[in-house]
Amino acid sequence: MRAAIDRFVALGINAMAGGCFHELAPTELQAGHPERALAALREGDAILADLGEVAFRSTTQAMLALIRSSLGDHEAARRALELAEHLGDPKDALTQSMTNAVRARLALAAGDAEAAERCARTAVEYASRMDCPVAHGDAELELGRVIHAQGNTRDALEHARAALELFTAKGDRPRVRQATAALTGLYDDAL
Numbered sequence: 001m002r003a004a005i006d007r008f009v010a011l012g013i014n015a016m017a018g019g020c021f022h023e024l025a026p027t028e029l030q031a032g033h034p035e036r037a038l039a040a041l042r043e044g045d046a047i048l049a050d051l052g053e054v055a056f057r058s059t060t061q062a063m064l065a066l067i068r069s070s071l072g073d074h075e076a077a078r079r080a081l082e083l084a085e086h087l088g089d090p091k092d093a094l095t096q097s098m099t100n101a102v103r104a105r106l107a108l109a110a111g112d113a114e115a116a117e118r119c120a121r122t123a124v125e126y127a128s129r130m131d132c133p134v135a136h137g138d139a140e141l142e143l144g145r146v147i148h149a150q151g152n153t154r155d156a157l158e159h160a161r162a163a164l165e166l167f168t169a170k171g172d173r174p175r176v177r178q179a180t181a182a183l184t185g186l187y188d189d190a191l
Helices: 002-011 014-030 034-051 055-070 074-087 093-109 113-128 133-149 153-170 173-190
Strands: none
Touching (some): 055 074, 113 133
């Protein structure tokens, strides 16, 4: 990805260079380096902001919000979420799916389980509109987490299984491991 980014920059195709960070950041996350993922997204965001580009940038901000919320930095997640929603198009299913997943996490952290579930279901709805099994699986896994936090292990298992099927069909081994670990934890809780 770094080679692709460098090549796009050399060719003057900076919007594509900025968009490539969408692939680099998840790779860093799967490798267990959230700080590197954040740095990559900030680097890509700076390129996109300089260009005045909004389509890739709204997704970049949504990704930043997701990572920040995962790390427990809810204030930074909110700021990125607000910018993603400001820049994003309501028809951009990927950005809408991610921003709703972040809203679900923030609502759950604030103790609003009803809003969390509503947002997580909306994330799944948007993700299911795309031909992107990874985004759909991520949204299903998030919905499973929200439902499990409410004490409904049976339905949480259903969504974690759906995520596992999507990741398996895509061949995304790191996410297969992630969904398998979620399922194992849910099965342990069910016993």
